[in-house]
Amino acid sequence: MQLIYEKSFPGRRGTSLPELDVPAGNALPPTLLRQKPAELPEVSELDGVRHFVNLSRRNVSVDTCFYPLGSCTMKYNPKFHDRIADLPGFADLHPLLPQLRHGGALTQGALAVLYETETLLCDLLGFAAFTMQPLAGAHGELTGVMMMAAYHKDRGEKRSVMLIPDSAHGTNPASAALAGFEARTIGTDANGNTDVEALRRALSKDVAGIMLTCPSTLGLFDPNIREICRCVHEAGGLVYGDGANFNALLGRVRPGDLGVDVAHVNLHKTFATPHGGGGPGAGPVGVCEKLVPYLPTSRVMKRADGSYVLEYQFPKTIGYIAPFYGNFGVIVKAYAYMLTLGRDGLRRVSDAAVLNANYLRAHLRQAYHEPFDRPCMHECVLSAKHQIKQGVHALDIAKALLDAGFHPPTIYFPLVVPEAIMIEPTETESKQTLDAFIQAMLDIARLAETDPARVKAAPRTTPVARLDETRAARSLDLASRPAAP
Amino acid sequence: MPYVAMTESEKQQMLAQVGVGSLDELWRQILGAETLPSFERLPCGSSELKVTRHLAGLAHRNATDLMCFVGSGFYDHFIPAVVGEVAGRTEFSTSYTPYQPEVSQGTLQAIYEYQSAICRLTDMEVANASMYDGGTAFFEAMMMAVRITGRRRAVVLGSVSPIYRTMLQCYCSNLDVELVMTPPALQADVRSIADLLTPDTACVMVQYPNVFGVVEDWRPLIEAARERQVLSVCSAYPMALARLMPPGQMGFDVVTGEGQSLGLPLSFGGPYLGFLATWMKYVRKMPGRICGRTVDQNGKPGFVLTLQAREQHIRREKAMSNICTNEGLCALRALAYLTFVGKQGLVDVADVCAAKAVFAREQLLRIEGVRGYDVPFFNEFVIRLPVEAGEVVGRMIERGFAAGFPLGRYFADRRNELLVAVTEKRTREDIRGLAAALEAVLNECR
Structure with missing residues (x-):
């Protein structure tokens, strides 16, 4: 498809803009004016609409097909939440309003949303407080480990090492590094659990804590998690819980009860904000009592008279990690989602997510290698170990699924499983959809036996075939430049 | 069972095929002795109508006619209706990060066009696929300067938004980076700032126009910085760039900014859009996702995420940044805004x-x-x-x-x-x- 810039025609206009009803003029410095306008598109509204609608048709999405991308929780999100976030009382609200005198009275509804969402999340995860500020999951990780750093610093302890199991989320080591920690990897045992003996050996006065992903990226619940938390606490460390996979635990298990000290959840994975082709999301962070003093400022408090107010005076706070109060438009949706489902509905989410994943596992393990023979949680991790013998890799299986009308699972992650295929069906898919996907996976496995070349030739039905990624990285073409005058 | 498709009879069939008698049995196999928590605050579920009424009531308690x-x-700023209309296409909003390029060409081409728009507006050579907000983009630009120069000191002008200055302080608290804040002034005194640009300084960081709304000519400061091999970083208001000398022409090394003014509602503080642009010579030190144009096996043009070796999921603790997501839908809105306006x-x-x-x-x-x-x-x-x-x-x-x-x-x-x-x-x-x-x-x- 042509670029929007290639569809431009000089002088063409898209929309009508507010008129000038005051004398023309400006207070710009004449020596600092732009010499010619930026070469932005020049299209009619219709041409622009066609461009974007046709672009959108070159995507597959949850709304068009099954999207079992492991670790990403690509579930269906109720549509009415989008409408709620668009209400003028929310969408048009200036974030500085509550910081003006008497401005708090004009933002009570928005402050209530923040406070009440925090309250519900505390209940759901078993924490003392939440900050709604982190703007994404990895941002939540960073916020959490910064609080861990502040906690140790406050106690006069120098702890520079962060332990990270190799089955944890891929973003964890970078988040730990940005909070000044040295990341040290802990291995996985033969059952797919964190190697507790290796952990015990690694613990010392230098260890600030551990970053656990629960359930792990293997889709497994670690039965030793309470023991792990106990060991880390005994050594003076703290436990960070990466809650990106919290969809599996909704209403069933509270990280705070397990001994986790601080955790983030992804409102875009678990709580009704669609992924948007990569954001925006939100990664609120919950903490146990002893970490409350280190939460970012500002915080929303509820007064005795039931009104809400922003508070800033927290001497031990890590400071400002976001410009305001978080991705409010995302938080509103999470609040509406929790109210709609309620405690029972949320539990049905994890019930169905876990049953769906185990149902896929029960069928697919006939044809695909299963690294750990035990019930999974919200996602099942298989591998292309059997198929490699015919030269068919996880990537080829993924591409063949595209031709079958499915978005592929996550592949080559987690790193601990070679040729990994990580399938997360989520709770919103019906049995018919799962059955169709199982059929496609089994067909591909058969084809890998009988005609591996055909699998490797996939995809044939997509808007483009396999792309030349080496060329993309070698001869970088990262922006379209205006034609020379 | 809202949003869960499973019926009771299907549940029984599926349990049987999994080989367990009940959901409780499946949970016991997974969780062992963990018992169900009891909730004090979470209410029982409500209908769409009831929740909509409740939230509409809260929205109504906010000022809408101020x-x-x-x-x-x-x-x-005014947002033409068509912007929300095209950015609201659910083929965009309900897709993931475009890791499977064959079925994500819509998102990928939109990112490429967004990167191009940011380059054209700022007059820079390369932009990433977007970041969380203007403040985090500003911090990432500082870290980029630290990586490029190998120096660990940043001079930040007092006329930079205090919101961004406090964010920088927060992020630097565990990093071995020294922040030097100059006194706030309506217009900068270039000579006194230049004196602060010591040989261990990575970058000087300014805002354009500054927090007092003043438009300043940053060329003398950029020149002074360049003489000392110090990089210059700015946070720019994109709407102002329609009329003002673009930061690229002025000579900045890294240009960032808050993209909210390009078609995003104020929304009480987010979601917003951070943009970051620089020169090709620094592209491998730039954080965040980048989309590139290439061809498929048949020579047909297409787009992919590229230079991923810089990113956290590959480089882990040695990554440029821990940033994982971009603000995809917000970048799409900004592109749509710039297209239709x-x-x-x-x-x-x-x-x-x-x-x-x-x-x-x-x-x-x-x-x-x-x-x-x-x-x-x-x-x-x-x-x-x-x-x-x-x-x-x-x-x-x-x-x-x-x-x-x-x-x-x-x-x-x-x-x-x-x-x-x-x-x-x-x-x-x-x-x-x-x-x-x-x-x-x-x-x-x-």
Whole structure:
């Protein structure tokens, strides 16, 4: 498809803009004016609409097909939440309003949303407080480990090492590094659990804590998690819980009860904000009592008279990690989602997510290698170990699924499983959809036996075939430049 | 069972095929002895209608008819309906990060076009696929300068938004990076700042226009920095760039900014959009996702995420940044805004903002006791009141105006100063109303 810039025609206009009803003029410095306008598109509204609608048709999405991308929780999100976030009382609200005198009275509804969402999340995860500020999951990780750093610093302890199991989320080591920690990897045992003996050996006065992903990226619940938390606490460390996979635990298990000290959840994975082709999301962070003093400022408090107010005076706070109060438009949706489902509905989410994943596992393990023979949680991790013998890799299986009308699972992650295929069906898919996907996976496995070349030739039905990624990285073409005058 | 498709009979069939008798049995196999938690605050579920009513009630408790002259980096610009319409296509909103390029060409081409738009607006060579917000982008730019120069000191001008300065301080608290903040001034004294650019300085960081709305010529400072091999980083207001000399032409090494003014609602602080652009020579030190154009097996043009070896999921603790997501849908909105407003439209919007700001300033300076500064500005300016500005703002709110931001909240020596922003949405009557209300309030205060 042509670029929007290639569809431009000089002088063409898209929309009508507010008129000038005051004398023309400006207070710009004449020596600092732009010499010619930026070469932005020049299209009619219709041409622009066609461009974007046709672009959108070159995507597959949850709304068009099954999207079992492991670790990403690509579930269906109720549509009415989008409408709620668009209400003028929310969408048009200036974030500085509550910081003006008497401005708090004009933002009570928005402050209530923040406070009440925090309250519900505390209940759901078993924490003392939440900050709604982190703007994404990895941002939540960073916020959490910064609080861990502040906690140790406050106690006069120098702890520079962060332990990270190799089955944890891929973003964890970078988040730990940005909070000044040295990341040290802990291995996985033969059952797919964190190697507790290796952990015990690694613990010392230098260890600030551990970053656990629960359930792990293997889709497994670690039965030793309470023991792990106990060991880390005994050594003076703290436990960070990466809650990106919290969809599996909704209403069933509270990280705070397990001994986790601080955790983030992804409102875009678990709580009704669609992924948007990569954001925006939100990664609120919950903490146990002893970490409350280190939460970012500002915080929303509820007064005795039931009104809400922003508070800033927290001497031990890590400071400002976001410009305001978080991705409010995302938080509103999470609040509406929790109210709609309620405690029972949320539990049905994890019930169905876990049953769906185990149902896929029960069928697919006939044809695909299963690294750990035990019930999974919200996602099942298989591998292309059997198929490699015919030269068919996880990537080829993924591409063949595209031709079958499915978005592929996550592949080559987690790193601990070679040729990994990580399938997360989520709770919103019906049995018919799962059955169709199982059929496609089994067909591909058969084809890998009988005609591996055909699998490797996939995809044939997509808007483009396999792309030349080496060329993309070698001869970088990262922006379209205006034609020379 | 809202949003869960499974019926009771299907559940039984599926349990049987999994080989367990009940859900409880499956959970026991997974969780062992963990028992069900009991909830104190979570209510029982509600219908769509009931939840909508509740949330609409909360939205109604927020001000929707307040006349907004508050900016400070976040502006109430007009958003054409078509922007939300195309960005709301659920093929965009319900897809993931485009890791499978064959079925994500829509998202990928949109990112490429967004990167191109940011490059054209800033006059830089390369932009990433977006970041969380202007503040995090500003921090990432600083870290980029640290990586490029191998130096660990940053000089940040006092005329950078205090919101961003406090964010920088927070992020640097565990990193071995020294932040030097210069005293806030309406216009920078280049010579004294240049003296701070020591051989161990990675970058000097400015805002364009600055937090007081003042448009400054940064070329002398950039020149002084370059002589000392110090990089220059700016945070720019993209709407102003429609009219102002682009940062690339000015000579900045890294350009960042808050993209909210490009078609994103204020939404009480987010989601917003951070942009970051630089020169090709620095592309491998740039954080965040990048989309590149290439060809498929058959030679057909297409797009992929590229240079992923810099990113956290590959490089782990040695990554450029821990940033994982971009703000995909927000970047799409910004692209749609720039497309439909278009080349001349963006200039027109900027002109209307600038003209209305001049008009507003004239109206306000006519009020007895109100003074201004004789400095160049785009659509935001400082006025000095005869009394404390915070108090005046409070009284103006009761009259239906968010009259501006009282600078005393950030700068102790500017207690009587008010920062007023004017966008194309404010009419001549709105501005006259602001002036009349301010005059009345000042009379009350005297």
